[in-house]
Amino acid sequence: MNALTRASRASPQTFMQEVVAATPGGDTHLELCLQCGTCGGSCPSGRDMEHTPRQLFAMIAAGMRDEVLKSNTPWYCVSCYYCMVRCPQEIHITDIMYTLKRMAIKEGYYQESTAADAPDFSETFIDFVENYGRSFELGLATRYHLKHHPLSAIKMAGFGLGMLARGRMDLRPTKIQNIDQLQAILTKAKELSNGSFEPGGAS
């Protein structure tokens, strides 16, 4: 009912509204950004980002869709939540970073980013979770590294051996009992997610 919030949830028209609509949880407050820079100043990986979170938000407000989705910024977000708790406008920055990642993947932008393999890491991780219900580090490391960093894979092999030697890595993944139930839930969730909270979905 409130005019102030109405702008944000209604069927998205601007890029900003689209981002807000695709971000679950309470009110993201994205439209309230003061451009104060607290987020950019706080971000541990801010040094290596192409754009600071603040700049990204200015670009979102300006409707610079391509540039935003191409940026490596969301992929360099480590989910430390520093920006989010310090933001004077209580903007859900970390959640917005996740949203931008999803948008970039969906629209294929990430391949242009300097963090092009980051999504693959997430996807490989998820693959194991979806098939076994648990994550599987050895599988993740081998598959991901062989694909993207064959050189460092050799280095990683040492790391992996160290893990194995210390009993910190299993050779085989663990599977939960009720994997069918989990898969049914995830399938349904993906089906529903075409509705909202996902890029392009109407709210």
Add this chain to the structure above:
Amino acid sequence: MNHKPMEEARIGVYVCHCGTNIAKTVDVAEVARWVGEQENVVVARDYKFMCSSLGQDLIESDIKERGLTRIVVAACSPHMHEKTFRGACQRAGLNPYMFEMANIREHDSWATDDRAAATQKAKALVEGAVRRVAHHTPLEPLPVEINPNTLVVGGGIAGITTALELANAGYHVYLVEREPSIGGHMAQLDKTFPTLDCSACILTPKMVEVGQHPNITLLSYSEVEKVEGYIGNFTITVRKKARYINEELCTGCGICEEKCPKRVVDHVFEAGLGYRKVVYRPFPQAVPKYPVIDRENCTYFLRGKCRACQIFCPTKAIDFEQEDEIITFQVGNIVLATGYDLFDARRIPQYGYGRLANVFTSMEFERMVNAAGPTGGKIVLRDGVTEPKSVAIIHCVGSRDKNYHEYCSKVCCMYSLKFAHLVHERLPDAEVYNFYIDIRAPGKGYEEFYHRLLHEGTHFIRGRVAEVTDAARQPGEEGKLIVQVEDTLIGKQRRIPVDMVILSAGLEARHDSREVSQLFKMGCDFDGFFVERHPKLDPVATMTEGIFIAGCAQGPKDIPDTVAQGAAAAARVAGLIHLGTVMMEPVRAYIHEELCSGCRICNTLCPYNAIVFHEDRQVSEVITALCQGCGTCVAACPSGVISGAHFTNEQIMSQIEGVLWDVRRNGNGKQPTVNIQQSTANVQQPTVNEP
């Protein structure tokens, strides 16, 4: 089940457009047309600006020419223009209480965009008013005498100004100050922006004047404990805390202070940056001049030994047996000027105050640069000797931040610029960095002051500081405080190593402002600042008649604004005293004694003890002079024999019927009883100017 008025009411209804304020959302012409069809409505018009003189003329001429006996104006809030329209009624010879206002602006057109719903609601509100006004009876306002004495609470620059203005106008003032001396925050400041005059130099003469003024009773080291009564006649109870000093004997020589062997950190006047003795005056120019003994820290009170002060006092003025004194007096008006607290910078741990020694608050810095302060005016690090080579001044600490205070504190940009200037002045070689979100300098000479600082070579970095840390990453950072920030103009993270950090903490409401507002029965806003009667048009009055506010107690502001409010509050009070009486709304309760059964339900309910019980006749009675018309007893009397003037059961019940006209059974489809005046006013009148 219509509540029928006593005699045939002839009602005129006026629906205001308020330019487009109402007309944009409410179909005013339709409302006027429709209400014209309702029972007892003789005239119904819509008009551009009802409060304009032409609008009022319309009412007056209709009353005279068409014999209207009751008037309804559907426009803005009655708090805005009820008085205006009552005046119009009166001028036309109608008792002003035969009037009722329907609020279709604040409560309707401004609260929604939905034109159909707004129009429907407007009809409901108007119909409520029409039904209600039919039951109005002529009333006369009640005169209340104003006691010419005034209470001023808080002796900062706001309270001092108010007290002096009134005292100089010849009226007596009781000035109650909680601390041992008046002066407030201004006494702590060094220079004042933007002109950089010495704060003490301009304040002290005023403090002395307060101390000596025959019309001012200064009650320092005192607090108001109880407030009873109402405008014109408040009874105030003040607790004058024991100073343990006999004021009649004390000459203010200061020997006791000199001889006292114990010192403690002074968290009040020195803002924690310096020490004071246990028997002390906050500062040399304190008014009144008498010291106080800080009982909590005094060795004699703690251990029963010492008495150094007593032994050395030449006039035997030290009195350990002294007790708090309770004083009561009467006043007609009250001005609250209790000021502000500085935001506690410890609440933002990433800025390191309390952890990192060389992080200072703004008030600490004020004391540091003050020649009478703990460092004698030298700018040094916490060790007391090292001069900083670089200073960071961080703006908006605790302000403009939803995690703390959403509002802008208004003065910290300016005092931060002042600080930068003072550092340049005292340490010409030091680098000064101001970290800001926006520079807010909207005052006379303020922007010019900002330009001056740009000339002086201050580094302005636009970006809200993320954190202040001593965790060095690079060699150049070792041993320094590092200010980490995104320089938003460059779009890059920067780490600036400095020796000293000053946190420009914001102003916040007094920590006890809520209790104070309850004591005086007036309102506090969400942030704890006192609420003014109208944010633009009545900034020093409150919702409670006879209680005014001034200075930072109302909201953050600088000294010029504070002084202006202090004087404005004094002018308002002086006006009331000069009149001698005020007219109060005749909204009072009345007990029909012949029907009162003497059940005594009502007896304990009145907050003003206005209800007395006559044992002989076994009936209760309301003392009109005491009753303030809340209506609590009216609602409670199980026999229904208390009536509340202007808010009678019939009036409210009829209004309920009216506002539900569209959903009531039988509420619909009234036959048109009288002629319809359809939007005629617009046509008849030439263009009207804004009221």
Add this chain to the structure above:
Amino acid sequence: MSVNGKPKLAMYWAAACGGCEISVLNIGEHILTVDEVFDLAFFPCIADFKTVDVRGYPDGYIDVCLFNGAIRNSENEEMARLLRKKSKILVAYGSCAYEGCIPALANLTSKEATLETVFLNNPTIDNPDRVLPQPAYSVPEGELEIPEFYHTVKALDQVVDVDYYIPGCPPEPHQVWAVLQVVVAALLDGAPLPPKGSIVGAGDVAVCEECPLEKREKTITRFYRPYEITPQPGLCLLEQGLVCLGPATRSGCGALCPQVGMGCRGCYGPLPGVEDQGAKMLSAIASVIDAGEAGMEEAELDRVIEEAVATIPDPAGTFYRFSMAHSILRRANDSQSDKV
């Protein structure tokens, strides 16, 4: 007026306990005067009249009809309409006819629930076939019709026009006699009758006025049910935490109940200027409950007040014991009802 010149008197009971007829008989030796002055036209309680007799009367044949009892079923309503037609003056006699009284407490529940309690779920009931009253029922002798049980109990004036009201459960004999005197004077000597719609046989000040108990300033921390405490004699019961509707009830009875240590239940109905006796008494009682003060935490405040008001276990039944049918809301909301 009839042939013999004596005014015709009728008395009928609808949904009522019978106390009201007794109250008329209870006027003592005056009953002889009544007999002397009036001709009985219909008075099933003491004389053998049949409804058909009444149907046979011309309209307005009866001069005064004292109608007691509430309207609970279709027969009650039919009789009310019949007697209205046949009477010059129709008096709602006693609380049931006046404002619904105890029968109208059934308005706090539904017709179905009432029938269920009366005919099915009750320890003293043996109804294995779960037979409920039917409006029409076939027996070998033919079709039987029994009156329809209404959903909502009404006061007399909610079905027919009423001339006067005599409150009381039952009305007090001395008041009854006083009323009859007025009527007799009017009928026989042409003295003026009170205006139509008047409440007669009651005062216009509250019961407290007549109550001899000492009233003090009221601060009540909790309420007690009558069996929980023995009230201190001579002192207002309400102050002692016993619910007394005296302050919200018309005088006339002489404060019978409080005088014997039982709080007034409110049978004389609301005072003039009060629309809803229950709401008014609720307001008065809640106002003087000494629970909660301004300085408390909001949650704590709610808690102590909740606790204090919870000592009145059945507020609707307590405050509307007599006036449910005439209360503003009239009955409870139960959505599945058939609304008759």
Add this chain to the structure above:
Amino acid sequence: MTESFEPVIVGFLCNWCSYRAADLAGTARIHYAPNMRPIRVMCSGRVDPQFVLKALREGADGVMIAGCHPGECHYVNGNIKTLRRYHLLKRMLKQLGVEEERVQLVWASASEGKQLAEAVDRMTEQLRALGPLRWPERVLGEDGRGANGHEAFVSAIEPREEVAA
């Protein structure tokens, strides 16, 4: 319970706080549901429970009583009395089958325009979910034109002349 059902709420607003809060909400152009129709009283303590019942009886779907926060009453503690009445009334209304959401007590000081607006929105939402009350038709089964002795009822609760016998 149709989709388009818009509840009607009668609001009793205290002159000193919630009425001004509503003024402030308007001045600040805070938009909220237009479903509440305010009636000004000098104090929430003036709200006679009869008013609440009356509003429900006359077709309102809900009643909002609004006053200053406890401790901030312009008349010291009128709102505490309101609170006491409200709690007892709530118990009684429950017996009468009136859902709890239909009668609400809200604290809103003069500066809390936003809070008041939110309370109105919230209550409107709740009543939309509950559906209409329409006491005369739905509870009393009145068709509005005096059937079932409606008119007689009407006259009966008119203030009556009374005579002591």
Add this chain to the structure above:
Amino acid sequence: MKYGYYPGCSLEKNARAYHESALVVAKRLGIEFEETPDWNCCGATEYFAINALAGYALVGRNLALAARQKLNGQGNQLVAPCSACFLNLSKTDHYMAESPELAEKVNSALAAGGLSYEPGSVRVRHLLDVIVDDIGYMTVAEQVRKPLYGLRVAPYYGCLVVRPDYQHIHDEPEYPLCMDGLLKVLGAEVVDYPVKTHCCGGHMTQISEETALEMIRRLLKSAADYRADVIVTLCPMCQLNLDAYQEQVNKHFGADYHIPVLYFTQLMGLAFGASPKEVGIGKEFVDARPALAKIQEEPPQNAKQKRSRPPKGALPMPSMLSHHKGGGQ
């Protein structure tokens, strides 16, 4: 007191030392754990990047299973020792409560597996919070058999337990003190170094090693600057990054850090008298034994006196702890 227990994938695998030591400590403190049956991965920081709703549903399944556990006959409390698990569980619960729309969608997904979850019905706890808040320092102190005298410990909180703090555990998310207090109770000397809530780099090791190593270096440097003997963590990811990548940091930056990284439960176990093996010492990359050898029999003498008086003429230092209220004119 009985708690639900959600170990999460890490504790089963690379953080076994955490798991084992947690169980040792819990037993001593009388904490009973009942593992949530058939729990699944929480999605770490990855799932939300691919599909938010599926991410919430993934976590929602765990919450739904935990809600069914019905321990103590009251509101279920679910303990998650891993920071990421803790955050994901509490975040899902929090956002479902805040956004009915999300709750509805997650529940429709759960319904496909015959489950449902009412937000608020499980209270998600972190192990540290349970030990400090429910058990308390006093009870912990009673269990200490071998105090860690002389060991300089850098408490490292990392991100996700302190931020965004949906459960409102911390008085001050930017400057938490609860683990500091706990370690002090164990007899250790706690260093107040400034980066205790900074980020360990998370998954950046996999995405941009350069970035990650710099983040890890900052932490190691600060701990070294403050002469810490060990870093103590409460999160498998933090432990892994600081421990397993220490060598790489040294190589990359030409540094020479040798700071073992242990779980707080491991130190608790040791202080409670458990053997190093019982609490999983030896599984770390940077060997902890040399550091642990520093543990002394007696409390260090200078511990108290070290608080030197400020030099004469120094200005008073504000105290972080005593918030002076009501001051100021």
